[in-house]
Amino acid sequence: MHRSPLFVPTRSGLTRRGFLTVTAGGLFLAGCGGGEGVGGQRDQEGVGGFSGEAYDGPALSLAYWNGFTGGDGPAMQQLVASFMSAHDNISLKNNTVEWADFYQRLPAAANAGKGPDVGAMHLDQLATNAARQVIAPVDDLAEALGLAESDFAPSVWGPGIYQDDRYGVPLDVHTIAMYYNQDHFTKAGITEAPTDAASLDEACQALQQAGIQNPFWMPNQWPAHLMFLSLLWQFGGEPYAEDGSEATYDDEAGEQALAWMRDQVDKGYSPDNVDIDTQYVAFKNGQNSITWDGIWQINDLQESGINYGIAQIPVIGDEAAAWGNSHNFFMSEQAAGDENRANAAKTFIGWMSDQSASWSQAGMIPARNSVREQTEFTDSVQYGIREQIDTLHFLPPVPGLGDVQIPTLEVAVNEAVLGKTSPADALSTQAGNASKMMQENLEKFGS
Template identity: 55%
Template sequence: MTLSQRRRRAAFAGTAAIAAALVLSSCSGGGAPSTGGEFTGEYDGPEVTLSFWNGFTGGDGPFMQQMVDRFNEEHDNITVESNTMQWADFYQRLPAAVTAGEGPDVGVMHFDQLGSNAARQVILPLDDMVDDLGLDAADFTETVWDAGVYADQRYGIPLDIHSLAMYYNTEHFEAAGITEVPTDAESFAAALDALQAAGYDTPFWVPARWPGHLMFMTLDWQFGGEPYAADGSAASFADDSGVEALEWMRSIIDDGYSPSDVAIDAQYVAFKNGETSITWDGIWQFNDLEESGLPYAGVPVPNIGGEAATWASSHQFFLPRQDDADRMNAAKVFIAWMSEHSEDWAGAAMIPARQSVLEAGALEGMPQEPIAAALDDMRFTPTVPGLGTVQAETLELAVADGVLGAGDPGDVLAEAEGRATQLMQENLATFAE
């Protein structure tokens, strides 16, 4: 993912409210949606051309297109055409397009958008497809499999898992005499001290915004917390665990390891340019770092709080609401094929979601291979409607205030938690209508 893509992803938080508003205003279309009738796992109907919507506009885009091209080569009666756009545009356009009968035939979205789109019947349940193909939790980690479920129905088929990771400059570590990569709070603090002693004055920059809130949630889980209720009824990130998490982030600045006001992307640019020694960022940065020539390595985020945990997300395939059984069944064949061949997606620096694909060696020699060793420690936020917007308007702002020293961590989190719970309750009422 390029730097511009990082900025656009960060900017998505600000546009999420617009996207959510469109979802809320989209009508369900009335009646029970069709799911294409009986699905046998094959498609022998007339030739169809499927519109495939996705947001892979960065360095991941060519890998997705290669997979689509390969699918087309292997299927005479199905042609898939990619319609690729910025994620913010994708989430804004999808509900209205489906309602107008102008939506895609198949698509892929972040799992945290499934709940909102499922609640308004923009997308369809896939339980019949899962049963017919024999897909189940045994071939996926529990967290990524459960992430595709909303209201006891499956709406997403996991393509990948992507998480935070810790990147470190191997030359800096060597100069500082660090021979073992830090894995906990004590060894991480010792590494920072050693790096400063070696002349790297601010070795680990803590950003106030993206991906600061992802760092916070990772730490909240590590300290034993849970930022949101599983049913979407309340926020709980202001408890003792959350306060400890934000206090730790601020302590990195107070102790002189980070500048006090790190802008979006600044921490990554500084690391890529060799100005800092450590950064926590998403695994989507691997390809960019590989091309940069920087002497680096990537490992799981250290366990600072005592419980192994790392923020993660997932891209998941979905079917939009439509009435053409042939196109729908052809789209199911496409989803099944993409899932089965997701080893190709590893080239995009993602971790394929299927255990069978991983066990076949999809990550062998890939830079993200060490991160996959921590799959069981990866955590997801609940799949509930509107949570992304709530988070952008509450938690992200509180984390920024705490990191910047604009307020006491406990106070800013408590205020944001109250507001978040109010918004979550409003969402539950709205989506229940």
């Protein structure tokens, strides 16, 4: 199954770390310079001054790296082929690797001059790679194309800025959604998807009465922390300080969010120990009725033949909110030192952004507002959760945050959902651990 957020691929897509992070221990340190941010500190010919016109220099080949190894791969391959057909003087050498390998290999390869010229990475990885001088600013590209925050889905534009420079151009936004078994709902007499805590509770009770013993399995691992973050924001909390100084999820909002997740087990809607991927496999096999998972699962579900529906995640807290991430195009420092390569890379990024409606075929949501009005998106399955786009929340642009989250926040969610530790104790302990790591990162990255 395709896991866009920080998982390592298994079967048809990614597993646990293909999407969002790399393992703790400083994979970004290999072959990289110090912790000083690069914004405004370079004097390289290739950076700045992009006109917005299509590249008309000598023919060249760009190394393009990405991690689209799952159901999104064919859609990206088609876009790359279309770009090369329209640009005779730019060819692309496409290097597609699993996301975990991508983030592990990128810094050392870039430092050795053997990395990409252009690529795609997750929004929450931009700050780390900018701080490590792996990627270069693209402010001139955004300016030349007239791109601004108002052109994109809410909240996705800001996290692409690190130390006052822009390092990414959003291709998409992706989030988690509620999938439900249409046949189970019909059997239980449920005519509409649940929209809040009360209607979800009523649906689960009706499904149990219809013979579905455990209708809503609650995972204690992936994507449990994405569910927790969504609920935290719904209850009015924030996971981290914007300046990267501390973790802030150990408050009343965090406790409410995590307690609700454990309640689904206590109420009998979920088995007690739902291991990684188990809830999704069970959903495909018709063993449960409702699951929350990423929209990157859409293509896999389409192929499975299950009769399913898709809806926004219910508003359990006080306001609608959902975790979000985004694939962003970047230009590397390697390309930034050569004017032709830099302009060719920016031509590619601009073209891909403009043509991103086709990316809907990958199960993603185009980031640009104008593109979401095109039929490729309006005819897609994910169009059904379009209203959730306005409620997405993204992690702040804090270098090293991915390495912090895995051994802290995810551990807290795991222990509390399993009932090993109370939500308050689990969050307090791990927020303290996370804050210590974040303070160390502030020193390491010089921010």
